[in-house]
Amino acid sequence: MEGLVAYGFFFLTLVGIYGLLALGLNVQWGYAGMLNIGVAAFFAVGAYTSAILTTAPSASHLGGFEMPVWIGLLAAMFMSGLLAIFVGLITLNLRSDYLAIASIGIAEIVRLVLTNEGWLTGGVRGLAAVPQPTSGRAPDWLAALVPAPDQFLYMLLVLLLLMIVYWANERAWRAPWGRALRGLRDNEAAARAMGKNALAFRLQAFTFGSMVMGLAGGAYAHFVGFISPEAFHPLYATFLVWAMLIVGGSGNNRGALVGAFVIWIIWSGSEFIITRLPEDFIARGAAVRVLLIGIVLQVVLLWRPRGLLPEQPPRPIENDRSISSPGRTRPR
Amino acid sequence: MEVLQLLLYGLILGSVIALGAIGVSLTFGILGFANFAHGDMMTMGAYFGLTLFTILALPMWIAFPIAILLAAALAVAIDQTLYKRLRGQAPVILLISSFGVALALRALVQIIWGPDTQLYVSGIQRTQAYFGLRIRPNQIVVLLGSVALMVALHLFLQHTRMGKAMRAMADNPDLARLCGIDTERVAIWTWIMGGGLAGAAGIFLGLDTRLHPEMGWTILLSVFAAAILGGIGKPYGAIVGGLVIGVISELSTLVMPAAYKPAVAFAILIAMLIVRPTGLFAGRST
Numbered sequence: 154m155e156g157l158v159a160y161g162f163f164f165l166t167l168v169g170i171y172g173l174l175a176l177g178l179n180v181q182w183g184y185a186g187m188l189n190i191g192v193a194a195f196f197a198v199g200a201y202t203s204a205i206l207t208t209a210p211s212a213s214h215l216g217g218f219e220m221p222v223w224i225g226l227l228a229a230m231f232m233s234g235l236l237a238i239f240v241g242l243i244t245l246n247l248r249s250d251y252l253a254i255a256s257i258g259i260a261e262i263v264r265l266v267l268t269n270e271g272w273l274t275g276g277v278r279g280l281a282a283v284p285q286p287t288s289g290r291a292p293d294w295l296a297a298l299v300p301a302p303d304q305f306l307y308m309l310l311v312l313l314l315l316m317i318v319y320w321a322n323e324r325a326w327r328a329p330w331g332r333a334l335r336g337l338r339d340n341e342a343a344a345r346a347m348g349k350n351a352l353a354f355r356l357q358a359f360t361f362g363s364m365v366m367g368l369a370g371g372a373y374a375h376f377v378g379f380i381s382p383e384a385f386h387p388l389y390a391t392f393l394v395w396a397m398l399i400v401g402g403s404g405n406n407r408g409a410l411v412g413a414f415v416i417w418i419i420w421s422g423s424e425f426i427i428t429r430l431p432e433d434f435i436a437r438g439a440a441v442r443v444l445l446i447g448i449v450l451q452v453v454l455l456w457r458p459r460g461l462l463p464e465q466p467p468r469p470i471e472n473d474r475s476i477s478s479p480g481r482t483r484p485r
Numbered sequence: 486m487e488v489l490q491l492l493l494y495g496l497i498l499g500s501v502i503a504l505g506a507i508g509v510s511l512t513f514g515i516l517g518f519a520n521f522a523h524g525d526m527m528t529m530g531a532y533f534g535l536t537l538f539t540i541l542a543l544p545m546w547i548a549f550p551i552a553i554l555l556a557a558a559l560a561v562a563i564d565q566t567l568y569k570r571l572r573g574q575a576p577v578i579l580l581i582s583s584f585g586v587a588l589a590l591r592a593l594v595q596i597i598w599g600p601d602t603q604l605y606v607s608g609i610q611r612t613q614a615y616f617g618l619r620i621r622p623n624q625i626v627v628l629l630g631s632v633a634l635m636v637a638l639h640l641f642l643q644h645t646r647m648g649k650a651m652r653a654m655a656d657n658p659d660l661a662r663l664c665g666i667d668t669e670r671v672a673i674w675t676w677i678m679g680g681g682l683a684g685a686a687g688i689f690l691g692l693d694t695r696l697h698p699e700m701g702w703t704i705l706l707s708v709f710a711a712a713i714l715g716g717i718g719k720p721y722g723a724i725v726g727g728l729v730i731g732v733i734s735e736l737s738t739l740v741m742p743a744a745y746k747p748a749v750a751f752a753i754l755i756a757m758l759i760v761r762p763t764g765l766f767a768g769r770s771t
Contacts, residue, residue, distance in 0.1 A: 188577055190521070190584060243755055247762055249577055250519040254709045255758065257521075258751035261706060269744045392588050399581065440595035447589030454582050455570055 155300040162304040168417050169311035170373050174394045175401065175409040176318050177365030183404035183464070184331055185358040186338035188249050191240075191256030193390035194263040195363040198236055199229035199370025200380050201267065201274055204283045207375070211282070214275035222286040226371040233367025236263075237360040245355040260387055267382040279381025283374050286310070311372050315410075318365055322406045325361075327467040334358050392443070393420065396450045402460025411461055420446065490618055491735045497624050497693055499731020500631035502704065504686035506711035506723035507638065508679030514655035514718020515675045516572075518579040522563070523683055524705030525590035528698060530556035530684025531691040532598050538605055545626070553684040560680020561673055569672075587702065594698045603696040623692040634685055635724060638678070642720065647674050655718035706747065707734065710754035716764025725765065729753075 174192060181187045203225035210217030240259055244252040267274045274280060287310065291302030299305050325331045333354050336344035345351055374380050393416060401412020423445055427438035434441075453460065505527055512520045533555045537548035563586060571579050605623075612619040642648040647670075653661040654671050662668055686708075690700055711730045715722025730750050737749045757764070 186577070188580065243759060247758055250580055251713075251758060251762070253521075253577075253580060254519060254706075254713070255751075255755065258706050258748075258754060262748050262751060265745055265748060269742070392584070395581065395584065437596050437599070440592040440600070444589050444592040444596065447585045447592065450585040451567055451582060451589075454578065454585070455567070458574065458578065 158299065159301040159304060162301055162308045164417070164421065166304070166308045166311050166376055167421075168414055169308070169315045170369050170376065171394065171397060171417055172315050172410050172413040173311075173318060173369035173372065174366055174390065175397045175413045176315075176322050176406060177362040177369065178394050178398050179362075179403060179406060179409045180322060180325070180358050180365070181362035182398065183409070184326070184338070185334040185355055186249060187245070187355060187359055188253035189256050189359070189362070190253045190387075190391055190395075191258075191260035191263075192366060192394050193385045193387045194256070194260040195233040195236065195366035196370040196373070196390045197263055197267060197382075197385035199233045199367030200374040200385070201280065201370075202232040202367070203229040203371030204280050204374040204380055205273070207284050208280065208282060211275075213278065214271070214280055215273045216280075222284060222375055225375070226368060229367040229371035230364040231367075233370070234360045234364040237363030238356065241356045241359040245359060246352055257387070260391065264382055264385065264387075267385065275381075277382060279379060279383075280374075281379045283378045283380065285375055285378055307376060311376070314368065314372060318368070319406055319410070326406070330354070330357075331467070393417075393446065396446050398460075399450060400453045400460060402462040402464060404464030405460070405462045408460050408462035408464075415461070416446065416449075419449065486617060488736070488739070491738065492732060493618050493620065495732030495735035496728060497627055497731070498735060499728035500628060500635075501686050501689045501693060501727075502707050502711050502731050503724045503727025504631060504634060504682045504689065505704065505708035506715065506727045507635075507720045508682045508686075509708055509712040510715060510717055510720055510723040511651065511655065511675050512679045513712060515651060515658070516568070516579075516672060517658070518576040518583065519709065520679075521580060521584040521705070522586040522590060523679070523708060524701035524703070525587045525594075526556060526560060526680055526683040526701065527687030527690065527704070528594055528696075528701035529559055529590055529687065530680075531687035531696050531700065532594055533684065534688040534691065535598065535603060535605065535696055549630075549685075549688050552688060553681045556684025556687070557677045557681035560676040560683070564672065564676045572672075591698050591702065598696075598698075600698055605691055605696070627689040627693050630685065630689060634682065638682070638720065641678070647671070651675060651678075655720075703747065706754070707731075707750040710750040710757070713754060713762075713764055714757050716766040719764065719766045722764055722766035 174196060177195075178189065178192060181189050203222070205214070205216050206218050206220045206228050207222055207225040208216040209219055236259070240255065244255045268277055270276070285303070285307065287306035288303045291306055295305070296302045333344065333349050336347070337349060337351050337354055341351060377384075397412035397416045398409055399412070400416055401410065402408025420442060423442045424438070427441060428435060430438065505523060508526075509520060509523050512518070512523070530552055534549050534552035537543050537552055538545060541548070543551070567582055567586065568579055571582055610621045610623060612621050642652055650661065650666045650671050651674060653664070653666060654668065658668075661671075687701060690704065694700070707730050708727075711726035712723050713726070714729060715724070715726030730753060733753060734746050734749045737746060741749075
């Protein structure tokens with residue numbers, strides 16, 4: 154029973170981290186229609202930034218700054234945002250499929266740097282002993298209540314970050330900013346004619362989404378404690394996150410979270426089954442799981458293209474009710 | 486001399502990229518979406534060839550053409566089951582679908598043939614020297630095979646009704662439709678050509694280097710770069726683009742660590758997107 158509860162914390166923490174990635178991608182794809190196939194790049198930059206800033210000195214990679222974790226997370230967002238501005242300035246004025254092609258290039262180059270620049274990242278051996286902010290911090294009364302109290306606290310931390318980003322996303326969806334993004338997505342010529350600066354809005358959305366992905370990367374690094382280039386294979390980050398957003402419903406933040414939950418159940422549930430099969434199958438088991446997610450994605454695209462929770466037009470913001478109520482006009 | 490040697494290796498790699506880029510350029514130009522599964526179709530073709538050549542022990546000149554036909558059939562089958570039903574939707578939906586197909590194909594390769602590196606011919610091939618340049622017998626097959634396929638493609642595009650229809654569709658889909666071209670038949674032929682050439686490119690890549698489930702995905706960026714360099718919808722441009730990318734990638738090892746070779750294609754792609762997004766031969770930009 155205790156093991157099951159501890160596994161529940163582990164499961165929900167990872168759902169939270171992937172939920173962050175899905176929310177970040179939702180701003181880019183769901184709100185603004187920008188195809189980012191390089192989610193892994195921003196995830197990895199965030200993870201390595203936070204890890205390098207917070208680890209103890211080590212001979213195998215740059216480090217020894219030993220900063221607090223919250224600075225690491227802020228820096229993770231900053232670096233991912235910087236990369237996004239650089240990529241965005243080049244590609245966001247082009248048609249959306251060129252951005253998709255350029256973004257796989259970014260992901261590939263980030264992976265090459267992680268693998269080859271050993272002085273910075275530890276190369277293929279990765280970066281170990283990333284501090285876990287909640288380890289040993291749980292008070293005794295909590296330890297008496299739940300098993301694995303450190304993990305429980307970290308789960309709460311990730312879910313808190315998730316709620317903050319969810320709130321920000323929802324707020325942006327209803328704000329004029331979100332409306333401008335949807336306008337650019339659905340009819341760029343019309344939005345431009347209304348005087349909206351397409352590049353500026355896209356760049357803001359792309360950078361915001363990428364910063365959230367960087368935050369997810371930092372949260373991931375401090376959760377698992379060890380990161381290597383293998384963990385940022387395009388498969389695990391990019392493909393799973395896309396599957397989550399499409400299955401959940403792009404343009405809908407609750408959909409993104411539902412998608413993260415559902416896909417992660419399929420992904421880790423199938424691992425649970427496959428590791429119990431004969432050994433010959435285990436080596437190929439990972440491929441079977443990818444195939445399964447691939448089929449789920451195609452089924453949803455064909456028969457429920459708007460996802461489990463389709464995009465909804467936003468509810469009006471409370472303060473603005475006066476606009477629609479009769480007999481009153483808003484002072485200008 | 487070292488430069489000439491790298492130039493030769495660049496032409497070999499470039500012809501592999503070119504064969505892939507022709508397919509990308511045709512499907513992109515005619516059907517309107519960037520097919521992210523193209524690299525993994527190359528992988529499939531290479532492994533079809535592996536089964537026919539090593540397990541069924543057919544001679545190379547029978548095994549590889551059959552593998553190319555199988556790759557073409559696979560491309561048509563994927564189109565008919567998935568892409569055809571999505572054709573009414575925005576092209577980006579097709580792109581996302583093809584991204585899913587890419588991963589599914591790679592997973593299939595790992596399930597059927599295993600995750601390890603494999604070779605068509607085991608053992609080290611002896612290099613031969615002509616005019617002071619080193620080349621392996623496999624690489625001669627790649628060069629001659631690529632030239633033969635490109636000549637065949639040229640004859641097909643210039644001298645058959647379907648070839649002309651495909652060029653018309655790539656130039657201006659709406660105008661082609663108005664002229665009464667059967668777009669569904671053109672779509673199927675586009676996949677036959679694109680899939681078949683992808684299969685050939687995969688086989689040649691396997692001959693030049695080795696077979697691995699990620700071989701196609703790894704080279705996809707170079708293939709896209711070549712297609713954009715040559716201009717989307719321009720098969721001849723794609724050939725030039727492929728050769729340019731191949732040669733520059735190999736020559737870059739003179740001044741850069743070889744580990745960053747894959748980044749060269751990306752740098753060319755970015756430079757191209759900034760300076761001349763329609764490609765060298767003024768393909769379509771929208």
